[in-house]
Amino acid sequence: MMPEVRELRRDFLREDGSAALVRLDDGAAEPLGDAVIAIGAFDGFHIGHQKLIARTVADARARGMRACAVTFDPDPDCVVGPGPAPKLMLRDDRLFALRASGVDAVVVVPFTRELAALDHVAFFSDVLSPVMDVRAVHVGCDFRLGRGGASTVEVMRAWGAARGIEVTGHSLVLADGSAVTATRIRALLAEGLVEDARAELGRRFMMRGTVGSGRGQGTGMGFPTANIAVPAGLVWPKDGVYACLAELDGVVWPAAVNVGIPPTFAGLPGASKLEANLIGFSGDVRGSAVSLAFCRRLRDSRVFGSERELIDTVMGNIQDIRDEYGESGVCIA
Numbered sequence: 303m304m305p306e307v308r309e310l311r312r313d314f315l316r317e318d319g320s321a322a323l324v325r326l327d328d329g330a331a332e333p334l335g336d337a338v339i340a341i342g343a344f345d346g347f348h349i350g351h352q353k354l355i356a357r358t359v360a361d362a363r364a365r366g367m368r369a370c371a372v373t374f375d376p377d378p379d380c381v382v383g384p385g386p387a388p389k390l391m392l393r394d395d396r397l398f399a400l401r402a403s404g405v406d407a408v409v410v411v412p413f414t415r416e417l418a419a420l421d422h423v424a425f426f427s428d429v430l431s432p433v434m435d436v437r438a439v440h441v442g443c444d445f446r447l448g449r450g451g452a453s454t455v456e457v458m459r460a461w462g463a464a465r466g467i468e469v470t471g472h473s474l475v476l477a478d479g480s481a482v483t484a485t486r487i488r489a490l491l492a493e494g495l496v497e498d499a500r501a502e503l504g505r506r507f508m509m510r511g512t513v514g515s516g517r518g519q520g521t522g523m524g525f526p527t528a529n530i531a532v533p534a535g536l537v538w539p540k541d542g543v544y545a546c547l548a549e550l551d552g553v554v555w556p557a558a559v560n561v562g563i564p565p566t567f568a569g570l571p572g573a574s575k576l577e578a579n580l581i582g583f584s585g586d587v588r589g590s591a592v593s594l595a596f597c598r599r600l601r602d603s604r605v606f607g608s609e610r611e612l613i614d615t616v617m618g619n620i621q622d623i624r625d626e627y628g629e630s631g632v633c634i635a
């Protein structure tokens with residue numbers, strides 16, 4: 303059985319993203335007035351981020367003020383990190399998820415080395431105050447700002463108390479006894495643990511890309527595949543075969559997916575690193591945008607001794623996924 307439309311819209315970030323988007327490098331940004339804010343990179347927009355935003359929105363409603371998510375572009379880790387970690391989300395998906403989170407506005411601060419060197423006083427006074435009057439700040443208790451992370455929650459709370467700004471460092475949302483973080487979800491995906499990643503993301507892990515061409519042999523073997531090129535800089539789940547859901551033109555199909563260069567064809571030109579057989583779909587997908595939401599890991603990819611063995615195994619995987627999800631598309635547009 304395919305999941306409900308509501309769940310699918312969540313997986314593919316199709317929920318209504320109606321909050322205003324305010325870029326601080328856009329000189330025409332309208333001032334937002336009194337605001338309750340949450341601050342962070344929010345890569346993955348996981349269940350910890352979601353709870354932090356829910357608290358921010360509840361506080362803003364109680365005060366009769368605007369709720370704002372303050373985030374950065376690019377992700378600070380890409381500017382000041384020792385080597386940027388692969389991201390759970392494209393920038394636009396991250397902003398979209400924040401815009402659908404219940405806040406009134408998403409404020410995007412361009413992140414530069416100069417910004418990274420500011421302390422909290424300059425960050426609030428010079429960067430944020432032209433667009434909003436911050437009255438309350440919600441962050442995780444481990445949050446740090448500024449050069450060397452010198453502005454801890456305690457430092458900001460003491461500074462804010464004298465200025466009528468309430469700073470709250472919330473205890474972190476835990477899973478299996480330790481904090482849910484983007485870093486931990488990346489590690490789960492690197493082990494192929496897509497179901498655990500789903501629990502911590504609050505939706506299935508999703509990759510998006512454009513269909514290019516592969517070696518052109520899948521159709522002849524009975525399972526045509528969309529060979530998906532994904533933008534650089536994103537996390538990849540561990541190589542292997544997965545049951546997924548695939549969105550194409552607003553319709554979601556069950557899909558059998560191979561992640562990683564197929565070991566049987568390693569070294570041959572044209573092999574695709576991400577390919578999906580959309581179950582129940584027929585048509586030409588080249589040039590289209592396809593998104594994959596990861597449901598379950600089926601097995602490691604392996605070297606096959608013969609084409610017959612490869613076909614039988616892959617068709618068996620496809621049948622298992624068909625048995626679980628059917629072969630009909632579900633419209634989520």
Ligand SMILES: Cc1cc2nc3c(=O)[nH]c(=O)nc-3n(C[C@H](O)[C@H](O)[C@H](O)COP(=O)(O)O)c2cc1C
Nearest residue numbers: 516517518519520543558559560564565566603604
């Ligand atoms: C569900 C699925 C499972 C696959 N498993 C393997 C595998 O274990 N080993 C392998 O070498 N190739 C595997 N492949 C890749 C196929 O070999 C590949 O799709 C086929 O050769 C066609 O490639 P092409 O689209 O580049 O022409 C798998 C493909 C799919 C869709």
Ligand SMILES: Nc1ncnc2c1ncn2[C@@H]1O[C@H](COP(=O)(O)OP(=O)(O)OP(=O)(O)O)[C@@H](O)[C@H]1O
Nearest residue numbers: 341342343344350441442445474475482483484485
């Ligand atoms: N598990 C959590 N529970 C509540 N708040 C959290 C949690 N994780 C992060 N936050 C808070 O959410 C905001 C955004 O966090 P940030 O972007 O640093 O995410 P992160 O998941 O900790 O990422 P990373 O693993 O890359 O450090 C910060 O205020 C942070 O303290």
